[in-house]
Structure formats: C-alpha cells, structure tokens
Amino acid sequence: MMELSPEKQMMQWDIFNEMSEHEQVVFCNDQASGLKAIIAIHDTTLGPALGGCRMYPYHTTEDALEDVLRLSRGMTKKCAAADVDFGGGKAVIIGDPTKDKTPELFRAFGQFVESLQGRFYTGTDMGTTMDDFVHAMKETRCIVGVPEEFGGSGDSSVPTAEGVLNSLRAVNTVLNGDPSLADHTYAIQGLGKVGYKVAMQLLSEGADLYVTDLQPAISVKVKEQAVKLGRDVQIVDGDGIFTVHADVLVPCARGGIIDERTISNLNVKAIAGSANNQLKETRHGAMLQARGILYAPDYIVNGGGLIQVADELYGGNKARVVAKTQAIYHSLIEVFEYSKANQLPTEEAADQLVARRMASRSSRNSFFTNRTRPKWSIRQEKGMY
Ligand SMILES: NC(=O)C1=CN([C@@H]2O[C@H](COP(=O)(O)OP(=O)(O)OC[C@H]3O[C@@H](n4cnc5c(N)ncnc54)[C@H](O)[C@@H]3O)[C@@H](O)[C@H]2O)C=CC1
Numbered sequence: 001m002m003e004l005s006p007e008k009q010m011m012q013w014d015i016f017n018e019m020s021e022h023e024q025v026v027f028c029n030d031q032a033s034g035l036k037a038i039i040a041i042h043d044t045t046l047g048p049a050l051g052g053c054r055m056y057p058y059h060t061t062e063d064a065l066e067d068v069l070r071l072s073r074g075m076t077k078k079c080a081a082a083d084v085d086f087g088g089g090k091a092v093i094i095g096d097p098t099k100d101k102t103p104e105l106f107r108a109f110g111q112f113v114e115s116l117q118g119r120f121y122t123g124t125d126m127g128t129t130m131d132d133f134v135h136a137m138k139e140t141r142c143i144v145g146v147p148e149e150f151g152g153s154g155d156s157s158v159p160t161a162e163g164v165l166n167s168l169r170a171v172n173t174v175l176n177g178d179p180s181l182a183d184h185t186y187a188i189q190g191l192g193k194v195g196y197k198v199a200m201q202l203l204s205e206g207a208d209l210y211v212t213d214l215q216p217a218i219s220v221k222v223k224e225q226a227v228k229l230g231r232d233v234q235i236v237d238g239d240g241i242f243t244v245h246a247d248v249l250v251p252c253a254r255g256g257i258i259d260e261r262t263i264s265n266l267n268v269k270a271i272a273g274s275a276n277n278q279l280k281e282t283r284h285g286a287m288l289q290a291r292g293i294l295y296a297p298d299y300i301v302n303g304g305g306l307i308q309v310a311d312e313l314y315g316g317n318k319a320r321v322v323a324k325t326q327a328i329y330h331s332l333i334e335v336f337e338y339s340k341a342n343q344l345p346t347e348e349a350a351d352q353l354v355a356r357r358m359a360s361r362s363s364r365n366s367f368f369t370n371r372t373r374p375k376w377s378i379r380q381e382k383g384m385y
C-alpha cells in the first residue's frame with residue numbers, strides 16, 4: 001500500500017475514528033469565560049453517563065481529547081465493576097487549575113452539562129474540587145459530590161481513598177496471607193485529594209512511605225506528620241518513585257505511567273492506586289504479570305468515589321457507601337483468583353468479569369434518553385430528569 005505523506009495523514013484524521021466506541025462527544029467553547037472543555041459519553045447501557053471533570057493544562061486539544069476518551073471508556077468499566085446504574089462518561093477542562101479557575105468558567109461548564117438534559121452527571125476529578133462545582137450546580141442539577149450543605153454527598157475523595165486502602169489490604173492478603181497494612185513500605189505518586197488521605201492512613205496504621213508530588217510542600221507536610229507518628233517518609237524527585245525499593249507502588253496522580261520503561265525499573269511486588277488508566281497500553285498488564293508484579297486494576301481500586309456519588313441516586317447513605325467500598329476488597333480478590341485460574345493478566349481478568357455483567361444487563365437497558373428513563377431524578381424535583 002502506498003504510504004501517505006504526513007499532510008495526507010492529517011487530512012485523514014477523523015473524529016469518528018477517534019470516538020468509534022463512544023456514543024457522543026461534546027466540544028464546549030465559551031468565549032466570555034474562556035471555557036474550553038470536552039465531554040465524552042462512552043456507553044449508557046447501564047444508565048446515564050457519570051464521571052468527574054478533570055482540569056489540566058493540556059498541550060494540545062488532541063491530548064485533551066485522547067484523555068477524555070480514555071477516561072470515559074474507563075468509567076463504563078468502573079460503573080459495571082462497582083455495580084452502579086450509570087454509564088461511562090467524563091469531562092476535561094483545558095486550563096491550569098492553579099491559575100485559570102473562575103466562578104464564570106464553572107457556570108459556563110454547568111450550562112453545557114445542562115444542555116445534555118440528564119445524559120451526563122459530573123463532579124470532581126484531578127484538578128477540580130467540590131467548591132468549583134458549587135458554581136456549576138447553579139446552572140444544572142446534573143452535578144454530584146458537592147458539599148453536604150449544598151445537598152451533595154460530600155468529598156468523594158474520602159471513599160476513593162478508603163477504596164485504595166481496602167485494595168492494598170487485598171494485595172497484602174495475596175502477597176503475605178495477611179491484609180495488614182503495617183510494617184510495609186509504599187511508594188506514593190501524587191499527594192492530592194486521594195493520595196494525601198491514603199498516605200496519612202498508611203502512616204497511622206504503621207507503614208513507611210516514599211512520596212513524590214509536583215508541589216514539594218505537600219511532601220514536606222507528609223514527612224512532618226510521619227515524624228510525629230514515629231514513621232519514616234522519604235521524599236523522592238519525579239520519576240524516581242518508579243525505581244525505589246518498596247512493597248507496593250501507589251499511583252495517585254496521572255495515568256499512562258506503566259510502560260516499558262517504568263516496568264523495567266520497578267522494584268515493587270505490586271501496584272495499587274487511584275490514578276485512572278495506569279497502564280499505558282493493555283499489553284503492559286501482561287508485562288507486569290511476566291515480571292511477577294501483581295497489578296490491581298485501577299478501575300476497581302478507585303471505585304469508592306463513584307460508589308458515593310452514584311449513591312446520591314438513592315438519597316445518599318453513608319453506611320451503604322462504606323459497605324460497597326469495603327466490597328472492593330472482595331472484588332479484587334475475585335479478580336486475582338480468576339486471573340490465576342485462567343492465567344490472565346489481572347486487567348484482562350477484570351475486563352472479562354465486567355463484560356459478563358454488561359452482557360447480562362444490556363438486554364434490559366440500552367441507549368439512555370431521559371424521556372424513556374424517568375427514574376433518573378437525583379434531585380427529586382418534579383419535572384426534572
Ligand atoms: N478524587 C477522586 O475521588 C478520584 C480520583 N481518581 C483519580 O485519582 C488520581 C488523583 O486524583 P485526586 O487526588 O482527586 O487529584 P488531585 O488533583 O487532588 O491530586 C493530584 C496530585 O498529583 C500531583 N501530581 C500530578 N502529576 C504528578 C506527577 N507527575 N508526579 C507527582 N505528582 C503529580 C498533583 O500535584 C496533585 O497534588 C487521578 O488520576 C484521578 O483521576 C479516580 C477516582 C476518584
């Protein structure tokens with residue numbers, strides 16, 4: 001076949017090829033506030049799409065598109081794995097969360113969410129906080145996970161962190177025959193809303209840490225807390241976190257970090273963290289398996305936040321959320337056992353279990369429209385979706 005020139009290849013770029021698995025992609029542009037955002041709805045078989053909104057200074061629109069497509073695809077699997085009645089979606093806002101946030105920007109974002117009339121519910125993710133969505137919810141009811149005083153279920157990073165800790169217990173059960181988190185060393189990348197809480201709990205349960213964050217002050221804060229608890233924290237620079245000798249690597253920042261380079265340098269027995277899409281490509285799961293490194297599939301590990309915001313659909317109940325977040329331990333054990341029995345990399349094992357659940361449900365639900373699914377009324381207001 002004749003090879004195409006780079007110019008011709010560019011001309012052949014087609015958004016429908018990029019989003020071939022997705023139902024809908026919405027580009028949001030508001031000149032007045034400077035909002036540039038993309039909402040991606042992957043699959044609404046199980047219900048309307050749900051997924052947080054990330055804010056990040058993407059270099060190019062293509063980078064942002066690639067991220068939102070990957071993240072929303074992951075949400076479909078995450079919803080099925082956590083057994084919640086939502087489908088996969090996600091949003092990204094192109095901008096620097098430390099400089100570009102304004103109330104107007106989030107209100108404009110809320111208006112775009114509203115325009116989808118209940119096909120997409122959203123809340124926090126990397127780079128955004130509950131307070132940002134208090135502005136967005138002035139424009140739409142399709143916001144989840146705002147503070148309790150605003151009618152939401154509160155900070156979803158709390159159950160996400162709980163889910164990570166339960167996952168580490170499952171990993172330790174497999175590695176050591178004992179779920180205890182104490183007396184092991186964990187290497188944490190990212191000390192934000194989730195990673196900081198995980199770090200604090202690990203220290204209080206008697207663990208030692210290696211930590212890294214783009215903002216050095218957070219690492220210093222963790223080290224200071226460790227001193228008070230008599231534990232050891234080593235601060236590592238950048239990608240050094242992928243080479244330290246620890247029991248478990250806990251990625252709690254960006255995705256795509258597990259690739260040939262990191263795998264060949266890793267000095268850990270397992271990986272379990274909150275970051276979405278940790279494996280750069282599916283084949284990297286097989287490479288981890290070949291190296292004998294136990295990988296806990298991210299979309300099961302980090303399901304706690306989703307479990308909490310999805311629970312708002314039923315009125316929000318903390319005990320129910322805690323119980324479902326504890327069940328992450330058992331979901332992972334099931335995946336590890338299935339992976340071992342079928343000699344599959346753990347992510348592929350999880351994908352097979354999720355595909356079974358999707359198949360069993362798809363005969364009841366299909367493409368979500370608010371007209372045919374009036375049960376989706378999170379805010380319980382008459383006439384709303
Ligand atoms: N917040 C939640 O409930 C959930 C979060 N996640 C995922 O977990 C991850 C963390 O989320 P949050 O804690 O909410 O985000 P966050 O924005 O609060 O914190 C992320 C932290 O990672 C740091 N960071 C970013 N890139 C880094 C790098 N290359 N090296 C070291 N540190 C780096 C940032 O400085 C920040 O402190 C994200 O991938 C997110 O998608 C997944 C499910 C739910």
Ligand SMILES: O=C(O)CCC(=O)C(=O)O
Nearest residue numbers: 051052123124156305306
């Ligand atoms: O945690 C949230 O607020 C929503 C769920 C989500 O976006 C995620 O799990 O990545």
